[in-house]
Every structure is written in C-alpha cells, then in structure tokens.
Amino acid sequence: DRPVRPLKSIAPFPVGTACMTGQLSDQVWFRLVSEHFSQLTPEWEMKMEYILQGDGSLKFDAPDRIAYFARDLGLRLFGHALIWYAQDHPWFRALTGDRARFAAEYDHYIAEVAGRWRSQVVGWDVVNEPVSEDGRGLRDCVWSQGLGGVDAYILRAFEQAKLAAPDAVLFLNDYNLENNPVKGATYLRLVERLLKAGAPITGLGTQSHLDIDIPAGQTAAFMRELAQFGLPIHVAELDASLRDDGRLPDLRPRRQRIERQTARVAELAEAFMALPRAQQFAFTVWGVRDTDHWLRRGNKDDGQDSPLLFDAAGRANPMFHAVADAFGG
Ligand code: G3I
Numbered sequence: 001d002r003p004v005r006p007l008k009s010i011a012p013f014p015v016g017t018a019c020m021t022g023q024l025s026d027q028v029w030f031r032l033v034s035e036h037f038s039q040l041t042p043e044w045e046m047k048m049e050y051i052l053q054g055d056g057s058l059k060f061d062a063p064d065r066i067a068y069f070a071r072d073l074g075l076r077l078f079g080h081a082l083i084w085y086a087q088d089h090p091w092f093r094a095l096t097g098d099r100a101r102f103a104a105e106y107d108h109y110i111a112e113v114a115g116r117w118r119s120q121v122v123g124w125d126v127v128n129e130p131v132s133e134d135g136r137g138l139r140d141c142v143w144s145q146g147l148g149g150v151d152a153y154i155l156r157a158f159e160q161a162k163l164a165a166p167d168a169v170l171f172l173n174d175y176n177l178e179n180n181p182v183k184g185a186t187y188l189r190l191v192e193r194l195l196k197a198g199a200p201i202t203g204l205g206t207q208s209h210l211d212i213d214i215p216a217g218q219t220a221a222f223m224r225e226l227a228q229f230g231l232p233i234h235v236a237e238l239d240a241s242l243r244d245d246g247r248l249p250d251l252r253p254r255r256q257r258i259e260r261q262t263a264r265v266a267e268l269a270e271a272f273m274a275l276p277r278a279q280q281f282a283f284t285v286w287g288v289r290d291t292d293h294w295l296r297r298g299n300k301d302d303g304q305d306s307p308l309l310f311d312a313a314g315r316a317n318p319m320f321h322a323v324a325d326a327f328g329g
Contacts, residue, residue: 004316007036007309010329012277014076016284018043018237021062023292024069028314032288036309039076039122039282041236042066043294046079048087051113056091056105058112067117077117078234078282079165081125081173082110083157085141092142102146106153107160114164123169123203123234123281126161127154130190131174135183138190155199162200169281173205173236177226178219178268188225195229203281204229207237208268212260219264223271232281235272239286239293239307240265240319258306262322269326283323285309290317 007015016039023029033040044050045062053059070077081087083106095102114124130150132139143153154172161170172191177184194201204226210219226233242257272283287293291312296305309320 002316002321004320005324005329007320007324007327007329008038010324010327011283012327013280014039014282016041016076016078016282017288018284018286018292019066019069020045021065023288024065029288029292032310032314033075034073037075037288039078039284040066040070041078041080041284043080043287046113047081047084048089048109052089052091052109054091058109060116063117067120071120076122076282077120078284079114079117079121079124079168080236081128082114082161083126083143083153084128085139085143086129088142092146096142096146099146099148103156106143106147106156110157110160111164114161114168118165118167121165121168123171123232124161124165125173125205125236126157126170126201128173129175130154130172131183131186135176135180135186137186151194151197154194155197158194158199158201169203169232170200171203171205171234171236172201173207173234175207175209175237176211177206178208178222179211179214181218181222184222184225191229201231203232203234205234205236207286208235208239209237209286210240210261210264210268212240212242212257212264214264216263216267219267220271223268223275227275227279231279233272233275233279234281235268235283237284237286238265238268241295241307242305254304258318261306262318265319266322266326269323273326273328289314 017037019040020043051058138150144150147153174187240261287308289310290306290308293307
C-alpha cells in the first residue's frame with residue numbers, strides 16, 4: 001500500500017473534518033483526527049436544532065465539549081451554522097407574525113451563540129443554503145417570513161454575527177454549486193448582490209458534496225468563478241458518495257465508480273491548491289471514516305458506500321491518496 005502521510009503536514013492550509021461529541025472517545029477516530037486534521041466543524045451540535053430549546057433557552061453542553069476538545073488538541077474550531085432554512089424551529093415559527101419580537105429574538109440568538117466562542121471560532125457559517133434546491137431562486141423560509149424577505153434575513157444575520165464575533169471570518173455556505181452550474185451561478189449572483197448591499201460577508205463556503213458523475217472540468221470552473229471575489233474560500237463539507245445517483249443496488253462496477261470519485265475529488269483539491277494562499281481558508285471533509293458519514297449512520301446503510309478519506313477500519317481510501325497527491329504529498 002502507498003504511504004499515508006499526515007494531510008495537515010502536506011497541505012499549506014488547514015485541513016478540517018466534521019465531528020460530534022459521540023466520536024470524541026473513539027480511539028481510532030481520535031488517532032486519525034490528531035494525525036491528519038487541524039480544524040473541526042461540529043456536525044450538528046452547534047446548530048439551532050441542538051442549542052435552542054422549546055422554551056427559548058439555550059443549551060451549550062455539547063458544543064462546549066467540542067470547543068474544549070479542539071482547544072486542548074490545538075485544533076481550529078469552525079462554527080456551523082447560525083441561520084439555516086432547515087432549522088425551522090418552533091420557537092421562531094411561533095413569532096413570524098410579530099416582526100419586532102422575531103427580530104429581537106433573532107439578534108439575541110446570534111449574539112448568544114456567535115458570541116459564546118468569539119475568541120476561539122475562526123469562522124462561522126452565518127447563513128447556510130439560501131439558494132433553492134433547483135438552483136433557480138432563493139429559499140423562502142421561517143427567516144425570510146419573520147424578517148420580510150431573503151436579503152433582509154441574510155443581511156441581518158451577517159451584521160449581527162459581525163457584532164458578536166468580530167474576529168471570525170463570516171461565510172455564506174451552500175451545496176451542489178459544483179454539481180449544478182445553474183445553482184452555482186445563482187449563488188454567485190447572490191454573493192455579488194449582498195456584497196453590494198454592504199453585507200459583511202468575508203468568506204465563501206462551497207460544501208462540495210460531490211456528484212461523481214458530473215463532467216470533468218465543471219468543479220474547477222466553479223472554483224475559478226468563486227475565486228473572483230477575492231475572498232477566503234472554504235471547501236466546507238467534502239464527501240463523494242459512490243452511489244449511482246442514489247440508485248440501489250449500484251449499476252456500475254465499484255472500480256469504475258471509485259475511478260470517477262477520485263477524478264472529481266482530485267479536480268476539486270487541485271482547484272483549491274491553485275488558489276492564492278490568502279483565499280485558502282480550509283479544506284474540510286464531512287467526517288473521518290466512511291462509517292462516520294451521515295448517510296452511513298442508521299438503518300439506511302448497506303455497508304457499500306465509501307464517501308470519505310478513510311474506511312471503517314481507519315485505512316486510507318483511494319480518495320485519501322487523490323487528495324494527498326493534489327496537496328503535493
Ligand atoms: O445522535 C442523536 C441521538 O442521540 C438523538 O436521540 C437524536 C434525536 O434527534 O439525534 C441524533 O442526532 C442526529 C445527528 O445528525 C447525529 O446522527 C440529529 O438528530 C440529526 O439531525 C443530525 O443530522 C445532521 C444534519 O446535518 C442535520 O443537522 C447530520 O449529522 C449532518 O451530517 C448534516 O449535515 C448537513 C450540514 O449541516 C449542511 N450541509 C448538508 C449536510 C448533510 O445534510
């Protein structure tokens with residue numbers, strides 16, 4: 001087998017992974033994180049779904065544990081995510097008819113959460129996934145309903161996050177931007193409009209949940225367009241499912257799907273490597289081992305998919321070598 005050199009020593013920028021408190025005591029997970037990664041993103045425990053309780057109170061036990069863990073290991077901590085259409089919380093849903101109260105609670109939530117780790121968190125996904133699924137428009141959600149429009153909730157979130165965490169890089173984050181050029185273009189137009197409106201967006205996140213069947217070149221093309229803003233870029237949630245566009249059982253030989261996967265991942269990593277250093281915020285994968293992956297947890301798992309850098313036993317997958325080679329290792 002090929003040598004497995006620590007990614008964080010090969011890459012000239014931070015290499016991150018998603019984490020949750022349930023993984024912190026797993027010895028294999030701990031060894032892989034210590035060896036390869038220099039940044040952590042809480043996979044779900046720093047989101048509203050965990051923090052905001054039904055009575056409006058805030059619970060920080062789990063995200064605090066992740067913050068302490070990162071500090072103790074000398075890992076950068078990335079905040080994910082303050083405002084997301086998918087976290088349509090009943091507490092806020094109940095307030096959409098009273099704009100003043102909604103705005104006050106919105107500001108309070110962001111101030112409390114983004115303010116809590118203000119001296120530690122290097123960046124925040126301030127607004128996650130504002131573009132519609134088909135990529136043609138922007139999502140209507142509890143936040144746009146409560147604050148009177150999409151631009152209104154996004155601008156307010158960034159302004160409040162800047163007040164709460166002035167040293168953090170503030171990201172707009174979305175997915176399928178490489179997979180779906182229409183969505184990528186809508187995201188870029190949204191960024192341009194928000195920046196013109198004065199939104200303190202200081203980082204651009206592309207989640208990079210890659211579709212291995214997209215044409216060669218599409219990923220690199222999007223990265224070049226994204227780089228035009230001159231802002232730090234976060235490959236925020238890389239994974240590359242081997243699934244035959246979601247069909248089970250897979251129709252093509254595994255070897256062929258792995259070849260497609262490593263080609264697309266290499267293209268992304270090479271495109272990120274080609275950015276100026278000031279724009280290479282971090283390169284984050286959405287989990288350590290295939291069995292840590294959100295699509296492999298629970299009863300949906302047939303044990304076949306291999307979307308991440310390491311297999312269930314912590315051995316390097318072909319995707320690891322694609323990334324390491326692109327990083328020049
Ligand atoms: O583990 C707990 C369990 O103890 C508890 O009883 C149960 C009660 O709901 O929750 C379980 O936690 C689940 C957690 O995943 C860990 O498996 C949460 O319910 C579930 O909501 C959470 O899902 C996360 C999802 O975002 C929603 O937050 C996934 O882990 C996470 O991978 C996924 O990540 C998103 C990014 O934030 C944004 N981009 C897309 C990406 C994939 O959907």
